[in-house]
Every structure is written in C-alpha cells, then in structure tokens.
Amino acid sequence: MKNIALTFSMVVGVSLLFAQESDSTQIRRIFDEALTRGQAYENLRELCKNVGNRLSGSEGAEKAVEWSVAKMESYGFDEVWLEPTMVPKWDRGAKEKCAILPEGKELEALALGFSVGTDGPLEAEVVQFSTMQALRDAPEGSLDGKICFLDQAMNAKLIDTFSAYGGCSGARVRGPSVAAKKGAVGFVMRSLGLRADDFPHTGVMYYSEDGDSIPAFALSTNAAHELAREIDRRGSVTIRMEADCKNFPDIESNNVVCQINGSEFPDQIITVGGHLDSWDVGEGAHDDGAGVVHSLEVLRILKSLHITPQYSIRCVFFMNEENGTRGAKAHARACAERGDKHVAAMESDRGGFTPRGFTVDGESPVIEYLSQWEPLLEPYNLHFIRKGYGGTDIKPLKEFGNPPLIGFVPDSQRYFDVHHTANDVFENVNKRELELGAASMASMIYLIDKYGVPEELKN
Amino acid sequence: MKNIALTFSMVVGVSLLFAQESDSTQIRRIFDEALTRGQAYENLRELCKNVGNRLSGSEGAEKAVEWSVAKMESYGFDEVWLEPTMVPKWDRGAKEKCAILPEGKELEALALGFSVGTDGPLEAEVVQFSTMQALRDAPEGSLDGKICFLDQAMNAKLIDTFSAYGGCSGARVRGPSVAAKKGAVGFVMRSLGLRADDFPHTGVMYYSEDGDSIPAFALSTNAAHELAREIDRRGSVTIRMEADCKNFPDIESNNVVCQINGSEFPDQIITVGGHLDSWDVGEGAHDDGAGVVHSLEVLRILKSLHITPQYSIRCVFFMNEENGTRGAKAHARACAERGDKHVAAMESDRGGFTPRGFTVDGESPVIEYLSQWEPLLEPYNLHFIRKGYGGTDIKPLKEFGNPPLIGFVPDSQRYFDVHHTANDVFENVNKRELELGAASMASMIYLIDKYGVPEELKN
Numbered sequence: 001m002k003n004i005a006l007t008f009s010m011v012v013g014v015s016l017l018f019a020q021e022s023d024s025t026q027i028r029r030i031f032d033e034a035l036t037r038g039q040a041y042e043n044l045r046e047l048c049k050n051v052g053n054r055l056s057g058s059e060g061a062e063k064a065v066e067w068s069v070a071k072m073e074s075y076g077f078d079e080v081w082l083e084p085t086m087v088p089k090w091d092r093g094a095k096e097k098c099a100i101l102p103e104g105k106e107l108e109a110l111a112l113g114f115s116v117g118t119d120g121p122l123e124a125e126v127v128q129f130s131t132m133q134a135l136r137d138a139p140e141g142s143l144d145g146k147i148c149f150l151d152q153a154m155n156a157k158l159i160d161t162f163s164a165y166g167g168c169s170g171a172r173v174r175g176p177s178v179a180a181k182k183g184a185v186g187f188v189m190r191s192l193g194l195r196a197d198d199f200p201h202t203g204v205m206y207y208s209e210d211g212d213s214i215p216a217f218a219l220s221t222n223a224a225h226e227l228a229r230e231i232d233r234r235g236s237v238t239i240r241m242e243a244d245c246k247n248f249p250d251i252e253s254n255n256v257v258c259q260i261n262g263s264e265f266p267d268q269i270i271t272v273g274g275h276l277d278s279w280d281v282g283e284g285a286h287d288d289g290a291g292v293v294h295s296l297e298v299l300r301i302l303k304s305l306h307i308t309p310q311y312s313i314r315c316v317f318f319m320n321e322e323n324g325t326r327g328a329k330a331h332a333r334a335c336a337e338r339g340d341k342h343v344a345a346m347e348s349d350r351g352g353f354t355p356r357g358f359t360v361d362g363e364s365p366v367i368e369y370l371s372q373w374e375p376l377l378e379p380y381n382l383h384f385i386r387k388g389y390g391g392t393d394i395k396p397l398k399e400f401g402n403p404p405l406i407g408f409v410p411d412s413q414r415y416f417d418v419h420h421t422a423n424d425v426f427e428n429v430n431k432r433e434l435e436l437g438a439a440s441m442a443s444m445i446y447l448i449d450k451y452g453v454p455e456e457l458k459n
Numbered sequence: 460m461k462n463i464a465l466t467f468s469m470v471v472g473v474s475l476l477f478a479q480e481s482d483s484t485q486i487r488r489i490f491d492e493a494l495t496r497g498q499a500y501e502n503l504r505e506l507c508k509n510v511g512n513r514l515s516g517s518e519g520a521e522k523a524v525e526w527s528v529a530k531m532e533s534y535g536f537d538e539v540w541l542e543p544t545m546v547p548k549w550d551r552g553a554k555e556k557c558a559i560l561p562e563g564k565e566l567e568a569l570a571l572g573f574s575v576g577t578d579g580p581l582e583a584e585v586v587q588f589s590t591m592q593a594l595r596d597a598p599e600g601s602l603d604g605k606i607c608f609l610d611q612a613m614n615a616k617l618i619d620t621f622s623a624y625g626g627c628s629g630a631r632v633r634g635p636s637v638a639a640k641k642g643a644v645g646f647v648m649r650s651l652g653l654r655a656d657d658f659p660h661t662g663v664m665y666y667s668e669d670g671d672s673i674p675a676f677a678l679s680t681n682a683a684h685e686l687a688r689e690i691d692r693r694g695s696v697t698i699r700m701e702a703d704c705k706n707f708p709d710i711e712s713n714n715v716v717c718q719i720n721g722s723e724f725p726d727q728i729i730t731v732g733g734h735l736d737s738w739d740v741g742e743g744a745h746d747d748g749a750g751v752v753h754s755l756e757v758l759r760i761l762k763s764l765h766i767t768p769q770y771s772i773r774c775v776f777f778m779n780e781e782n783g784t785r786g787a788k789a790h791a792r793a794c795a796e797r798g799d800k801h802v803a804a805m806e807s808d809r810g811g812f813t814p815r816g817f818t819v820d821g822e823s824p825v826i827e828y829l830s831q832w833e834p835l836l837e838p839y840n841l842h843f844i845r846k847g848y849g850g851t852d853i854k855p856l857k858e859f860g861n862p863p864l865i866g867f868v869p870d871s872q873r874y875f876d877v878h879h880t881a882n883d884v885f886e887n888v889n890k891r892e893l894e895l896g897a898a899s900m901a902s903m904i905y906l907i908d909k910y911g912v913p914e915e916l917k918n
Binding site for chain 1: 490491494495615616618620653654813815838839840842870872873876889890891892895
C-alpha cells in the first residue's frame with residue numbers, strides 16, 4: 001500500500017511538474033510573440049492616427065467601429081459581430097474659453113462632458129473651495145450669481161494613483177450640481193491630474209434632475225494655481241467663461257465583438273475587453289486605445305501560437321464607457337439573450353504602462369485559486385493576483401454565475417498625467433510596455449482556459 | 460519556567476510588532492516627504508537645464524561639480540568635500556556625418572566615446588555582420604580597406620532590458636578593434652536601443668593596444684535598418700564617414716561627497732550614490748542625473764524628518780563612470796586612506812523610472828537578512844530584495860569588509876530608449892516615478908541604519 005501511495009504521489013508530482021514546465025514554456029512563447037511579432041503597437045497607431053478621438057455619438061466613434069470590424073475580420077477569428085446600443089451625443093462645439101478679468105488673461109480649460117454651453121460670455125466673481133466637502137457645507141444661496149471654483153487637489157501621497165482619482169472624481173461628476181444648488185451660475189474645477197502642467201482634464205459630469213444645469217469647466221493644474229494665486233492677491237476675482245457645448249438626442253452605436261470558439265465548451269465564455277470610445281481631445285491612446293489593442297492582441301497571440309482554447313475566448317470593444325456605460329449594459333443584455341455562460345472576464349482600462357499584476361473582483365476561494373499561478377507570472381514582473389477591482393465594462397457580467405472579474409493592473413504613476421487630456425496621444429505610449437501588457441493578459445487567459453474556474457469556488 | 464518563557468516571547472513579540480509598526484510609520488513619512496515636498500525633480504531640472512550634459516573632462520563636468528558642491532552645502536549636512544581624480548578627456552568636435560554614396564543620403568550617427576576622427580572624409584565599402592561572433596569569425600585580412608557594419612540587435616525577448624544590453628555592449632566596447640584586426644578602416648554599428656527611431660546611442664569603446672585605432676560610429680536603429688536594406692538591394696554599398704573627434708591628455712576632476720555623521724558609529728559608513736558625469740549628448744537625465752538626485756534626496760529626506768542615523772550616511776556623486784570609472788577607484792583609495800568601515804553601499808544607475816525592488820551583490824545570508832524587510836516595502840510596489848547586481852561605482856567598496864552592494868532597480872522598459880542619446884532629457888523623466896525612487900532608496904537606507912548588517916553574516 002505504501003509503495004502504491006508513493007508511486008501515485010510520484011506520478012502526480014511528475015505530472016504537476018510537467019504541467020508547470022509546459023505552462024512556463026507556453027507563457028514564454030506568448031511573451032516572445034508579443035515582444036518580437038506583436039501587433040498591438042501598430043494597431044494602436046492606426047486607431048490613434050487614422051481614427052483619432054472617438055467620443056460616443058461622434059463621427060470618430062463610428063469610424064472606430066468600422067476600423068474595429070475590419071481589423072477583427074482581418075485576423076480570421078471564428079466570429080465577428082456588432083452589438084447595437086443607443087448612446088448619448090454631446091458636442092463640445094467651438095473651443096471653450098476662460099479668462100481672468102479685467103485683463104482677459106486666458107486660463108487653459110476644457111468643458112466637462114455633458115456641460116451646457118454659456119450662451120454668450122458668462123462673467124461672475126469666483127468663490128473658491130479647497131474640498132468638495134467645503135462646497136457641500138456652504139449655505140444655500142451663498143453662491144448666488146457666483147462661479148464656483150473647486151480647487152481640490154488629488155492626494156499625491158497615495159501610491160496607487162487610481163485611489164487618489166477615486167477620492168476626487170465624485171467632485172467632478174456631482175460638483176456642478178452641488179454648486180448650482182447653492183446658487184452658482186458656473187463651475188470651474190482644478191483638473192484631476194497629479195502634475196503641474198497646461199493640459200486640462202475633461203471627464204463626465206451629470207446634472208441632478210431637480211437643479212439648474214450650469215456650465216462646468218476643468219482648468220489645467222497650472223491655470224487653477226494661477227487663479228488661486230490671483231484670488232489670494234486680489235481678494236476678489238471675476239472670470240469669464242465661454243462655451244458652445246450642446247446635448248443632442250441619443251443615437252445608435254455599437255460594441256464590436258470577435259470570438260475564437262471553444263473546442264470543448266463553446267457556449268462557455270472567457271471575455272477580454274476594453275472600451276472603444278474615448279474623450280474628444282487627444283487620441284484616447286492610454287484611455288483606452290491601449291485596452292482595446294491589448295484585448296485584440298490576446299486573441300491574435302493565441303491564434304498565432306495555434307493554442308486551441310477549450311472555452312470560447314471573446315474580445316469585446318465596449319462603446320460608451322466614458323459617459324454612460326451603455327455598451328456594457330447592452331453587452332450584458334445580449335449575453336442574457338444568447339444564454340451565455342461566463343467562466344471569467346478581464347478588462348484593461350488603466351493604460352498601456354508596464355505591467356504590475358491583476359486585481360480580481362470575485363469570491364476569496366476563486367482569488368486564492370487564481371493566485372496559485374503567481375509563480376508562473378513572476379518572471380515577467382507580474383507580482384500579484386489579488387482581490388481588487390475588475391472593471392466598469394465587465395461588471396454587469398457578474399450576474400452570469402459570478403465569474404471572476406479580473407482587472408489588468410499596469411503601473412499607475414503616469415496615467416493621470418494624460419487621462420482625458422489632449423496629451424493622451426500615441427507618442428506617450430511605450431511599445432514594450434504595451435506589448436508586455438498584452439502578453440500578461442494573454443498568459444492569464446491561457447491559464448484560465450487551460451484549468452478553468454471550478455464552479456464550487458464561486459458560490 | 461514555562462511562564463517566564465511565555466512572558467519573554469510575548470515581550471519579544473510585542474516589541475517586534477512595535478518595531479514593525481514604527482518602521483512602517485517611518486517609511487510612510489519618508490514617502491510622504493518625497494511625494495509632497497520632494498526636491499529631486501527640481502534638482503534634476505537644475506542639473507539638466509542649468510548644467511546640461513557633462514562628459515568627464517568637459518566644461519559641463521566642471522560646472523556639474525560646482526553645482527553639486529553648492530547644492531550639497533545648501534542642505535547643511537555635516538560635511539561636504541571633493542575627492543580629486545584624474546579623468547580622460549575626449550572631445551567629439553564638429554558633428555559627425557555618415558552618408559550612403561553616391562547619393563549622399565545621411566544616416567543619423569554618433570561617434571563612440573574615445574573614437575579617433577576620420578582626418579577628412581573616409582569612404583569605403585561596408586561589410587555587414589549580424590553578430591559579434593560572426594565578426595570574430597571573419598578571416599584576418601577579409602576586411603582590408605572596408606568599413607565594418609555590425610548590425611547586431613538587442614534581444615527584445617529578454618524582460619530585463621539590462622540583460623539584453625549586457626549581451627551586446629561588449630560588441631560596442633571591443634568591436635572596433637576586432638574589426639581593425641581583420642583589416643577594417645572604419646566601424647559602424649547598430650545602436651544599442653530597443654526602439655526603431657532616429658536617435659543614435661553613443662557609449663564607450665576601447666582600442667586594443669596592439670591594433671589600429673579606426674573611427675567608430677553608432678547608427679540610429681532606423682539608419683542601421685536603412686543601410687541594411689540598401690545592402691540587400693544593391694549588394695554592395697559604399698558609405699562616407701566624417702568625424703573630428705580628439706583625445707587629449709588626462710585632466711583633473713572630482714567626485715563630490717556629502718555626509719550626515721552617525722550618532723553612534725560615525726566611522727562606519729552607509730554609502731549611497733550615482734554618477735555625476737554623463738555622455739556629451741542630451742542632458743544625462745536618466746543616466747545618471749536621476750541617480751545623483753535620488754542619492755542626494757535620501758540624505759535630505761532623513762534630515763528633514765529629523766532621523767538621526769547611527770551610522771554615517773554618505774552620498775557620493777562619482778565622476779567618470781561612463782568612460783573609465785576613475786572616480787570610483789579614487790573614492791575607494793580615499794576610503795582606504797581614511798580607514799573607513801563600510802556597513803553597506805547603494806547605487807542608482809538604472810534611471811529614474813518607477814521602482815521595482817533592489818538587487819544585492821553580497822553573501823546569501825546577508826541577502827536573506829535584508830529580504831526580511833520586503834513586507835515593509837511591498838505597499839510601495841517594491842517587490843523584491845534579491846541577489847543580483849550592485850553597481851559599477853560602488854563595486855570597489857567590496858574590499859572594505861564585504862559590505863552588501865545594493866542596486867536600486869527601477870522598471871527597465873524605457874531605459875534603452877534614451878540611454879546615451881540626445882533624447883535623454885529632463886522632459887523624459889516623470890516626477891512621481893523619480894520621487895518614488897528616492898523614497899524607496901531612503902526607506903532601505905533607513906532600515907539598514909536602524910538594524911545594521913551583522914558582521915557574522917558577511918563572511
């Protein structure tokens with residue numbers, strides 16, 4: 001009996017060793033493919049330079065959909081399809097202006113997404129708040145006829161810059177309506193960026209239904225600093241805001257999807273995706289052109305290496321993450337209609353920077369299970385697979401049997417230098433960093449496909 | 460007895476917990492200081508923009524020495540001093556030229572350091588080699604009157620780009636002399652960079668004493684690609700090289716050193732340093748302006764936080780790392796003369812990128828001891844303290860009682876995009892990445908100072 005047990009454990013030991021070796025060989029092949037024959041970087045160049053920025057509802061977005069379909073079809077995957085969705089349409093109009101009066105000294109500014117226009121010049125005294133809480137605490141009527149200046153800085157002490165962003169983004173989304181309730185006629189805020197520079201950062205805001213819609217701008221960090229200094233110096237400062245923005249009725253757009261069908265379980269899906277839309281300045285290179293080309297590259301690499309997946313590997317280019325997440329909702333509806341089963345989903349929406357690891361929104365036993373693969377990924381500087389955020393666009397897939405939602409985590413230090421700015425351009429993406437991201441994601445998808453995610457861990 | 464043992468272990472347990480807590484608080488304060496009141500970035504701006512590049516023996520190098528002394532003195536450390544060293548002096552002269560004949564199509568090129576000039580235009584047919592080994596294998600006389608073109612690419616598959624560089628840098632250092640021995644009259648090589656671009660990478664080369672000194676250039680990767688394509692197309696290609704470089708007699712320069720004296724063991728030293736010299740193109744921002752301002756910032760942070768070190772903390776700006784390491788040797792001699800005892804030494808010479816960890820050239824028990832601190836550093840995305848390279852300039856300190864030689868390891872992906880090029884400028888350094896590097900180094904130095912390195916582990 002003892003000998004049999006010994007033999008059995010030796011066999012298991014040997015086969016586990018063999019699996020580890022063959023996995024590490026396969027992961028090495030995935031990285032070699034990405035680093036020496038990768039197409040993510042050239043695909044990103046096409047998306048940035050031939051399509052450009054692509055806000056939902058814009059011509060750019062439709063051009064991006066066409067580019068995506070053609071690109072996916074060129075790779076000869078098993079299926080390519082569109083998933084229609086209605087999306088909002090907002091247009092910035094002529095370049096917005098903001099100036100300190102009476103000199104007319106210009107402040108670099110961008111209207112926030114969904115902001116109304118000013119209907120001619122809007123001139124008023126500014127009232128400065130250094131935190132969103134201070135604005136919330138201001139008495140009703142205290143901003144009557146004034147422009148609210150929310151001069152709240154991101155917390156530079158936080159190592160993860162997404163945490164610093166998370167601590168401030170609510171102020172952008174809700175700040176204009178809070179200010180309007182206090183009587184403000186306009187809203188300007190310090191951009192959500194960590195660097196002192198001249199690039200204002202736009203981003204979505206939503207007006208509350210029971211209040212006035214007032215024009216809302218982000219000032220570059222340098223411009224906010226200048227305005228604060230003038231307030232300090234003069235006591236009272238008047239500024240002029242001018243914007244031409246307009247909201248239009250919703251129009252139809254699409255997610256773009258492609259798939260390699262599974263050899264064993266074609267109705268069970270491993271999804272990988274990013275969002276195709278971007279803000280209407282710059283080229284949406286890191287946000288989220290990188291995530292789009294990352295995701296497509298995962299499928300291309302698997303196919304190039306003749307890795308036949310057990311499960312269906314699906315790549316989704318989501319529309320409208322930036323201002324509505326309508327694409328994510330439409331995708332979840334389409335999955336429900338098809339009766340898809342979901343093994344796991346992965347999203348890349350933190351830029352094309354050097355890889356750090358993965359965070360997983362899922363049950364602890366699932367995360368423990370996935371984290372067994374850390375030693376296979378550590379040689380590629382991927383140091384963690386741990387509990388954390390999955391992604392905005394894959395979140396609705398949680399309802400399909402609670403699959404792990406996996407967020408790809410690149411280094412975050414440079415992301416908020418370019419996020420939602422005219423500076424988010426192809427030239428600011430590094431080729432190797434982008435390629436390593438695609439290979440990291442492909443390696444993780446390869447392991448999930450090979451070993452699956454045991455049902456009993458998910459509940 | 461059992462109760463006493465229990466009580467004792469509880470006390471030890473509590474005090475260890477307390478130490479961990481106080482260390483993690485102190486490290487948090489170090490990072491806060493670097494990220495919110497850091498001076499590394501502004502110091503780097505001064506060094507890059509007010510001093511500029513600073514090859515040993517140049518006016519820039521002397522200006523850098525003056526800047527360093529003034530900067531160190533401004534911080535009020537206990538001591539600031541110069542350590543004289545003779546250094547080589549090589550001058551590039553007028554911008555070198557390289558062109559494909561007969562059209563005269565220009566190829567972006569930089570002479571390698573110590574290259575002789577061409578003494579007027581040098582025109583010859585090129586013979587291409589795709590590896591250094593192929594060049595070594597070429598028969599003597601087979602390059603008579605020809606220009607050797609070493610078209611060897613760095614290995615993009617290696618995740619650590621320094622490994623890829625290490626695999627090729629010998630070809631730059633020795634390639635010209637190997638080619639000369641085969642009869643070549645000139646040498647051009649593909650730049651040691653991983654990106655396709657127009658920036659040639661210079662770097663040091665040494666002529667062997669028993670051979671001819673032939674002019675040696677690096678071509679940008681794009682230019683090398685173009686030359687290779689022309690050879691492919693035409694079979695035989697002639698190029699023209701022109702350079703004006705000159706070697707001069709050695710002249711005197713200096714390391715610049717400052718120190719916070721230890722409160723308990725002032726004659727025992729923890730050294731941290733980078734090199735002050737740079738190549739003569741660009742601004743030496745990542746190589747090694749970053750290392751210089753990192754090292755200085757370590758001392759500034761400790762002083763600002765009123766951390767009184769037990770050991771003396773010494774910051775060394777080494778002269779002449781790039782072409783001679785004379786400063787490192789002079790520093791070791793000065794240490795010997797003073798009879799310094801060395802606890803540990805740390806070097807930053809891999810750029811100002813986002814931190815990854817530390818590699819240690821030292822005995823395994825010492826490395827194991829240091830790696831106990833990994834959990835304290837992991838919240839800052841420092842994922843390893845492991846065996847590896849220390850640094851060129853601190854290497855001679857090994858003879859002083861075998862202290863651990865610690866290399867700070869930032870992410871390596873972008874380093875060889877800028878290394879030794881006109882593109883190594885301040886604008887390509889990210890503020891937060893630089894600051895995190897300084898804080899990482901300061902945290903490690905803080906721990907070494909607090910706990911020391913037990914003698915018995917070093918032998």
